[in-house]
Amino acid sequence: MFNPSGQLIELEDLLVVCRRTEIGWEPCGNPVKDAMVTKVTPTTNDVIAVLYAPSDEPLELVQTWADRYARALAEHCGARTAGHAVPAHDAPAGLA
Numbered sequence: 001m002f003n004p005s006g007q008l009i010e011l012e013d014l015l016v017v018c019r020r021t022e023i024g025w026e027p028c029g030n031p032v033k034d035a036m037v038t039k040v041t042p043t044t045n046d047v048i049a050v051l052y053a054p055s056d057e058p059l060e061l062v063q064t065w066a067d068r069y070a071r072a073l074a075e076h077c078g079a080r081t082a083g084h085a086v087p088a089h090d091a092p093a094g095l096a
Contacts, residue, residue: 009030009032009033014030015052016028016029017030017050019038049069049073051069053065059086059088062086066084066086067084069084
């Protein structure tokens, strides 16, 4: 479910982010929407952000945007720790 009104999104053939639960992997976001279960609230302590980029985007440019985003989390959102990892273009799916 992606909003309070119960909207569902068909995920077949879409790029998705999943989280591990007790029963397996659960889709929780895509480049357009995040699931209700993973939305940030006033009681949120930990977050993860996914920056989507074309596969042919220069790695240095993706690294620059990831650096800026991590700094913004610390400077403007009160993050106590912020970091990032940018996978190599040839990283196998699921390992990035």
